[in-house]
Amino acid sequence: MALLNELAKKKEGLVNGHRLCPGCTHSVIMRQVLAAADTDKYDIVVAAATGCFEVSSGLYPYTSWNIPWIHNAFENAASTISGVEAMYRLWKKKGRTDKDVRFIALASDGGTYDIGLQALSGAIERGHRFLYICNDNNAYQNTGNQRSSATPFGASTTTSPNGTVLQGKSQPKKDIMSVLEGHHMQYLAQASPSNWRDLMNKVKKALDVNGPTYLNVIEPCTTGWGFPQHKSIEIAQLAVDTCVWPLYEIEEGRVKINYKPKNKLPVEEYLKPQKRFAHLFKKGNEHLIEEFQKQTDRHWEWLLKREESGVSY
Amino acid sequence: MGKKVALTGNEAAAHAIRQINPDVVAAFPITPSTPIPQNVAQFIADGKMDTELVTVESEHSAMSACVGAAAAGGRVMTATSANGYALMWEILYIASGSRLPIVMAVAARALSAPLNIHGDHSDIMGGRDTGWIQLVAENSQETYDNLIQAIKIAENKDVMTPALGAFDGFNISHAIEIWELEDDNKVKEFVGEYTPLYPLLNTKEPVTHGAWAPPDWYFEHKMNQLEGLLNAKDVVVKVGKEFGSAFGREYGLYEAYKMDDAEYVIVAMGSVCGTTKDVVDSLRENGVKAGLLKVRLFRPFPYKELADALSSAKAIAVLDRVSPAGAQGGALFTEIRSALYDANNRPPVINYTYGLGGRDTQPQHINSVYDKLKTIAETGKVDKQFDCLNLRGTWG
Numbered sequence: 001m002a003l004l005n006e007l008a009k010k011k012e013g014l015v016n017g018h019r020l021c022p023g024c025t026h027s028v029i030m031r032q033v034l035a036a037a038d039t040d041k042y043d044i045v046v047a048a049a050t051g052c053f054e055v056s057s058g059l060y061p062y063t064s065w066n067i068p069w070i071h072n073a074f075e076n077a078a079s080t081i082s083g084v085e086a087m088y089r090l091w092k093k094k095g096r097t098d099k100d101v102r103f104i105a106l107a108s109d110g111g112t113y114d115i116g117l118q119a120l121s122g123a124i125e126r127g128h129r130f131l132y133i134c135n136d137n138n139a140y141q142n143t144g145n146q147r148s149s150a151t152p153f154g155a156s157t158t159t160s161p162n163g164t165v166l167q168g169k170s171q172p173k174k175d176i177m178s179v180l181e182g183h184h185m186q187y188l189a190q191a192s193p194s195n196w197r198d199l200m201n202k203v204k205k206a207l208d209v210n211g212p213t214y215l216n217v218i219e220p221c222t223t224g225w226g227f228p229q230h231k232s233i234e235i236a237q238l239a240v241d242t243c244v245w246p247l248y249e250i251e252e253g254r255v256k257i258n259y260k261p262k263n264k265l266p267v268e269e270y271l272k273p274q275k276r277f278a279h280l281f282k283k284g285n286e287h288l289i290e291e292f293q294k295q296t297d298r299h300w301e302w303l304l305k306r307e308e309s310g311v312s313y
Numbered sequence: 314m315g316k317k318v319a320l321t322g323n324e325a326a327a328h329a330i331r332q333i334n335p336d337v338v339a340a341f342p343i344t345p346s347t348p349i350p351q352n353v354a355q356f357i358a359d360g361k362m363d364t365e366l367v368t369v370e371s372e373h374s375a376m377s378a379c380v381g382a383a384a385a386g387g388r389v390m391t392a393t394s395a396n397g398y399a400l401m402w403e404i405l406y407i408a409s410g411s412r413l414p415i416v417m418a419v420a421a422r423a424l425s426a427p428l429n430i431h432g433d434h435s436d437i438m439g440g441r442d443t444g445w446i447q448l449v450a451e452n453s454q455e456t457y458d459n460l461i462q463a464i465k466i467a468e469n470k471d472v473m474t475p476a477l478g479a480f481d482g483f484n485i486s487h488a489i490e491i492w493e494l495e496d497d498n499k500v501k502e503f504v505g506e507y508t509p510l511y512p513l514l515n516t517k518e519p520v521t522h523g524a525w526a527p528p529d530w531y532f533e534h535k536m537n538q539l540e541g542l543l544n545a546k547d548v549v550v551k552v553g554k555e556f557g558s559a560f561g562r563e564y565g566l567y568e569a570y571k572m573d574d575a576e577y578v579i580v581a582m583g584s585v586c587g588t589t590k591d592v593v594d595s596l597r598e599n600g601v602k603a604g605l606l607k608v609r610l611f612r613p614f615p616y617k618e619l620a621d622a623l624s625s626a627k628a629i630a631v632l633d634r635v636s637p638a639g640a641q642g643g644a645l646f647t648e649i650r651s652a653l654y655d656a657n658n659r660p661p662v663i664n665y666t667y668g669l670g671g672r673d674t675q676p677q678h679i680n681s682v683y684d685k686l687k688t689i690a691e692t693g694k695v696d697k698q699f700d701c702l703n704l705r706g707t708w709g
Contacts, residue, residue: 060534069522070384070523072523073377073403076373079369079373080377080381083367084382084385086339086382087389089365090337090365091386093365094363101514118371118374121370126367
């Protein structure tokens with residue numbers, strides 16, 4: 001990979017002036033993604049789902065995008081990019097372009113885990129060549145922090161609020177990586193903007209695959225999760241170091257964990273700085289933190305076993 | 314040279330798509346339009362067209378992929394019916410609001426519940442305000458001709474609006490008729506090449522498609538879009554004439570069948586017009602001044618031209634193949650009646666719903682409508698503004 005000072009000089013695909021919240025990691029992730037793309041070799045076209053990032057970067061009569069970008073609706077980033085990519089194949093076939101163009105579909109967890117899951121599954125099965133990136137901010141943040149199937153256990157959201165009887169979301173987070181792995185695509189991975197070099201390596205690798213690929217990225221949300229604006233990357237790092245958000249990739253079915261914390265931190269370290277988990281620390285709710293730890297450990301140990309087995313598909 | 318063929322309405326639509334040879338077709342099967350993507354897939358498999366076919370997992374994704382492909386820069390077509398059309402509904406607005414000239418064949422069908430796979434206009438009438446141009450065919454020939462013309466209408470620079478060519482499910486989609494299949498090259502020459510205005514795939518000049526518009530811009534966007542849709546009216550006439558010179562079948566906004574001195578007039582759309590023409594013929598033989606005004610362009614609705622065409626009528630019956638769903642009458646009725654408000658001649662207008670869910674409409678039913686119109690013209694009295702044709706029991 002190019003040196004950091006070289007990357008810093010690269011022409012930006014996403015420029016400043018967008019309206020994301022201060023401390024939002026959407027733009028941080030996207031700049032890492034576009035810095036990783038080998039734009040000397042190929043051009044990038046993006047299809048975005050409705051969401052925070054979309055409304056903040058494509059507000060008529062302005063745009064923050066220096067690369068071709070299309071927004072269609074909430075649930076159809078994957079089917080939209082299918083159409084774009086099909087037209088590209090046609091252009092190639094008929095010699096209307098000699099350019100190498102690669103495609104990225106962009107959504108958050110609402111547009112991926114929930115309302116957009118069918119479109120995503122269909123697009124992967126059809127084998128379109130595109131990288132689907134889910135910036136997972138654990139809830140429907142654009143409409144004001146309502147629970148999604150990506151909301152972790154115990155988190156208080158506006159539709160799974162902490163109250164006198166209920167203590168936040170009672171179900172565990174959906175394991176979207178496992179759901180998508182069942183499509184037996186060549187490459188899917190999970191990354192974090194805190195570990196930017198790892199994220200960029202994964203983007204580069206995914207964009208070189210001649211088929212569908214998927215990247216699940218943790219996208220700490222200062223507004224919805226309730227932490228100070230300057231802590232976003234720190235929160236992402238804590239998710240990684242507690243193994244709440246393991247960094248791993250699945251290549252042809254083989255799991256590789258890219259980062260194993262030397263000192264695996266207890267989940268409290270990740271939960272404590274976030275207001276959405278504040279109620280878990282109230283007297284009498286200790287069992288909820290224990291449950292959170294149990295779910296985290298179970299997944300981490302399962303991943304370790306899968307890696308150890310070396311099984312591929 | 315064209316040749317006479319005996320094929321179904323779906324095959325007529327599929328042959329139009331083959332000859333147009335769009336860059337991308339994204340479609341999902343649904344009765345009764347399923348044979349369209351099937352035929353297209355076979356044409357591609359046999360090397361008779363080189364379209365990229367995207368076999369999506371739903372109609373929602375079909376229209377979403379069409380939007381992506383059209384924005385990417387090229388000619389895009391699809392086909393659907395009924396619930397599939399309803400599932401597209403959200404994206405139909407996005408296609409028209411994004412000014413993407415997608416062309417869709419719709420084998421018009423009843424909407425659930427109860428589940429019914431047969432023909433009526435519930436789907437396209439439900440979507441009449443989605444901002445699409447809507448052309449309605451009477452038979453297979455018109456199905457074929459309309460889709461070919463729809464390409465030129467939708468892609469006209471003053472229009473840039475998606476268009477659908479509708480034809481009645483089963484009555485047309487599955488009926489074998491004899492129609493004229495034109496020469497491939499002549500159709501290709503007629504539709505010409507399409508040059509997209511702002512292709513997403515032109516990475517040298519990056520464009521943002523689908524930016525959102527706040528209250529200080531949304532209104533202007535929608536009125537600009539409306540202008541494009543309204544411009545389609547003149548373009549429909551222009552393209553209809555061009556089609557006439559190229560293939561010998563000229564089209565306009567409507568067809569006036571024995572309307573010159575018609576006193577008793579039925580206004581209708583779709584396959585029922587064929588039955589109605591037969592009834593008009595026999596009534597005329599008996600000296601009854603019956604006529605049919607067949608609406609071809611439903612959106613944009615040519616209200617002035619249609620009101621003018623009704624200037625000799627003494628009584629009018631509008632046939633709707635859709636439930637009024639709580640309105641004063643069916644969609645065509647309310648449009649026609651409103652159009653007549655500004656006309657010099659304002660005869661009584663009654664409304665019938667017919668043919669829901671594939672219910673047969675026979676000459677005897679159409680005859681009963683003309684009988685009713687005669688009575689209304691003689692007495693000047695309308696006892697029932699809304700009624701049903703061939704419904705068990707009586708309505709109201």
